Amino acid sequence: MPTEVLMPALSPTMEEGTLAKWLVKEGDTVNSGDLLAEIETDKATMEFEAVDEGTVGKILVSEGSEGVKVNTPIAVLLEDGESADDIGEASTASEPASSNAAPADASEKTEPATGYGRGEDSPSNEATQGDKGDRIFASPLARRIAKDKGLDLSAIKGSGPKGRIIKSDVENAKPQEKTESPTPSGETAKPASASTGPSTEAVLKTYENRETEEVALDGMRKTIAARLSEAKQTVPHFYLRRDIHLDALLKFRSQLNKTLEPREIKLSVNDFIIKACALALQQVPDANAVWAGDRMLKLKPSDVAVAVAIEGGLFTPVLKDAEMKSLSALSTEMKDLAARARERKLAPHEYQGGSFAISNLGMFGIDNFDAIINPPHAAILAVGAGTKKPVVGEDGELAVATVMSTTLSVDHRVIDGALGANLLQAIKDNLENPMGMLA
Structure with a gap:
């Protein structure tokens, strides 16, 4: 019996994807493990392997098709002795999705299993x-x-x-x-x-007499728009702000970088921030948690996500067990993750998870800002630029210090005000006493 090849779920949260490229054509013979197609998720392009062997009898979804739902039939494999006539009306009724639209209803057949399904149509009625x-x-x-x-x-x-x-x-x-x-x-x-x-129609009508250019949304931008809109509407944010003095850290960093120069390692301020946040989550363990719908999950390790800007969007790769790693190890891992993020070559497990995130716009000259929490995280630290400012010392004398503004956005369902304040205080203490982070 002909075997339907279904649109795979390449990550736990994937609901649809783009069939970027077919690596086979009708009539090709494939074996288990052979590459069939390249699938674009919201974050990455991944190769899809065959799990059965046979001959490609019909391609149901053309390459370049966007918005293809998981479990939608995308091709049909024939076994030995079968021909295209055996595919039957059920599969031939599945029209390829257009290049800029979701699959037509005739293509919305789904089966419980991901990967391949056999037999007659199993329309998803979703009662x-x-x-x-x-x-x-x-x-x-x-x-x-x-x-x-x-x-x-x-x-x-x-x-x-x-x-x-x-x-x-x-x-x-x-x-x-x-x-x-x-x-x-x-x-x-x-x-x-x-x-x-x-609505789209209302906006188009408003600007119908103005010169405009329509920009199609790719999967990443659609996902960012949906997730952050949902986060801002459903997560009860509150914000805590602290100024952090960086002079001791900058001096310590300069000394370390001279020592690490033979190893071609150069620590950034961001590396220290990652380490400080990872340690703070251990020092305030009740804040190292995520929201899980009807409960909270407290994490033992400090898995810290860091926002990385790429063309058309951003990634938040996760540095797992960050509290256990040295500054040089964190620096090397972060550079690797950031480089592969910009090339969209991160695997899903490298940008999913974590309980806490860092968004640093200080390198762009931004003094301070408020970041939106990325669910299910319970908090995100927005980091501004370190700038010279007049400060009043403990002795009451006026002095000049390098000050960095930070804002901690907190999910009030997980972290209350006092707990959030303790977490931000721990981050501040770690950054203002950098040698303590090596103890």
Whole structure:
């Protein structure tokens, strides 16, 4: 029986991807382990290997197709003795996704397993309860479009098999068809998309008489927009600010770099910040935690993520067990991660996880700013530039010091005010007494 090749989930959070390039063509014979295609996730391009052997009977999704859902059939493999005629109407009905759109509803067949599936179509109906308790059957693509348009699926009549709501049903539905339900306070609930700003049509109309250039969103930018919008709307942020004096650190760093020069290692201020945060998470262990929906997870090691700017977006590679590593080891690892991040060659396990993040814009001359927490992290440290400022010493005398402004953004569900203050104090103490970090 022909075997459907399904769009793989190349990371735990992947829901869709871009089929960047086919490495085989129809009629090619493949063995287990052979490379079939290059798949772009939101962060990286990864190669997809065959797990079965056979002949490529039909390619269902053309290369360059964006928004291909996980478990969508993308090709069909034939076994010995089978021909293209054996593929049948079920697979041939799967239209290739267009290069700038999600797969058509006919391609939205899914099966429980990731990788390959056998047999007849298994459409994903994803039944949910309507306001009146009725079960609503709709395709994943229809659900996504309905969410984007702020439509209530219970108010839409499906034209698919057994009344299933498909893409064309929600595309043809009018926003007014959404059934509004009262909130617990008795007020009318706003559409799900209300918080995302004006609709595409409204913005296009506003600027229709101005010269503009449309910029298509790639997977990374879409993910950044979705995750940070969700984070800002759902994570109860609060902010703690401290100025940190860097003169002792800068002097100590200069001495270390002279010692490390024969080994061609040059420590940056950011290396010290990573180490200081890693140690602070050990000194204030209750703050070394993440939010897990209905509970918190406290981490034993200090896994610190560091934001790295790349063209079109950013990565947050994670330095695991950072509290155990020397400054030189952290420096070398961070340079490697940053270089591969800019080439989009990081594997998912290298930028997922951690409980705490650092975003340093001081190198761009920014004095101070507030960073958005990257869930499920509980905190992120925004680091500004170190600048010469007048300060009042302990003896009351006016002096000049190199001062760096920091802001700790905190998830109040995980970290309360006093706990966050203790964490930021520990970071400050580590940076202002750098020799202690080597003890």
